Amino acid sequence: MTGLYFSGTGNTKHCVEEFVRYFDSKNQTVSIETPNIDNILANEDVIILGHPTCFSNAPKIVRDYIKNHTEIFAAKKVFIIVTMGLFSGDGAGCSARILRKCGAEIIGGLHLRMPDCIGDNKMLKKTLEENKSLVKQADIKIQSAAKQLKEGKPFKEGLNLFYHIAGLFGQRLWFYGKSLSYKDKPDINVKKCTGCGLCVKNCPMKNIEKREETIIHKKRCTMCYRCVNNCPARALTILGKKIYEQCLFEKYK
Numbered sequence: 001m002t003g004l005y006f007s008g009t010g011n012t013k014h015c016v017e018e019f020v021r022y023f024d025s026k027n028q029t030v031s032i033e034t035p036n037i038d039n040i041l042a043n044e045d046v047i048i049l050g051h052p053t054c055f056s057n058a059p060k061i062v063r064d065y066i067k068n069h070t071e072i073f074a075a076k077k078v079f080i081i082v083t084m085g086l087f088s089g090d091g092a093g094c095s096a097r098i099l100r101k102c103g104a105e106i107i108g109g110l111h112l113r114m115p116d117c118i119g120d121n122k123m124l125k126k127t128l129e130e131n132k133s134l135v136k137q138a139d140i141k142i143q144s145a146a147k148q149l150k151e152g153k154p155f156k157e158g159l160n161l162f163y164h165i166a167g168l169f170g171q172r173l174w175f176y177g178k179s180l181s182y183k184d185k186p187d188i189n190v191k192k193c194t195g196c197g198l199c200v201k202n203c204p205m206k207n208i209e210k211r212e213e214t215i216i217h218k219k220r221c222t223m224c225y226r227c228v229n230n231c232p233a234r235a236l237t238i239l240g241k242k243i244y245e246q247c248l249f250e251k252y253k
């Protein structure tokens with residue numbers, strides 16, 4: 001068993017690591033951003049795939065990763081873990097539908113509420129204690145889901161028709177356009193930016209470039225919020241205009 005994840009701000013990384021560790025502390029967990037992981041995954045029968053929900057869909061970077069690596073997933077057993085701030089409907093179902101087209105067998109799905117990572121939106125913000133409590137509850141659910149998979153009775157969250165309808169009508173129809181393609185983001189406040197280059201280094205899409213004393217972004221943003229939540233100058237925003245909180249998993253464990 002190997003854990004495989006995409007995580008903008010650390011929530012999903014933590015959840016996949018916890019799940020996989022339950023089976024054997026020596027099990028590996030790797031990011032889809034790590035180079036040359038194809039050979040690690042090639043020899044595995046079971047992959048635990050984790051990703052955040054993005055407007056009730058799998059992030060574009062994850063959907064593209066699966067489509068560009070069909071050979072990795074063919075004939076594999078895949079258990080899907082989806083993290084979310086509030087609600088995803090059929091979060092696991094979104095990636096399951098693509099994975100099945102690659103020939104993967106979906107053995108289960110787990111939905112986990114975690115701290116919201118949209119640092120420039122006030123709506124879903126919680127206190128530090130509330131976020132810590134969310135992580136604790138998620139950890140308990142992870143243990144229970146891992147135990148059930150071990151016993152051959154895996155959680156199937158996100159995978160049936162009921163979830164599909166909830167995902168579609170609960171949210172995806174209204175926000176469908178937002179998750180279809182990569183974006184021309186983030187917005188930079190040039191007065192605040194110090195040109196430190198951290199966002200350039202961290203972006204999973206190589207969407208940000210340093211040009212002389214400033215940075216520019218291209219049109220390949222997957223809206224993971226990593227740059228926004230890590231910028232020391234709070235100079236970046238995406239959906240909002242102001243930073244309310246820099247949301248990073250390390251603060252909540």
Ligand SMILES: Cc1cc2nc3c(=O)[nH]c(=O)nc-3n(C[C@H](O)[C@H](O)[C@H](O)COP(=O)(O)O)c2cc1C
Binds near residue numbers: 007012053086115117
């Ligand atoms: C652009 C964007 C869209 C999101 N859409 C949803 C959503 O539709 N439903 C939800 O419950 N959470 C949503 N979230 C919250 C994240 O799914 C959640 O915070 C997740 O745990 C982040 O995981 P990560 O730290 O591994 O990136 C969204 C976050 C971002 C950045």
Ligand code: SF4
Binds near residue numbers: 194199234
């Ligand atoms: S991380 Fe922030 S301060 Fe540093 S270069 Fe990027 S936008 Fe500027």
Ligand code: SF4
Binds near residue numbers: 207208224
């Ligand atoms: S620009 Fe920022 S939000 Fe967009 S993909 Fe890169 S790190 Fe993520």
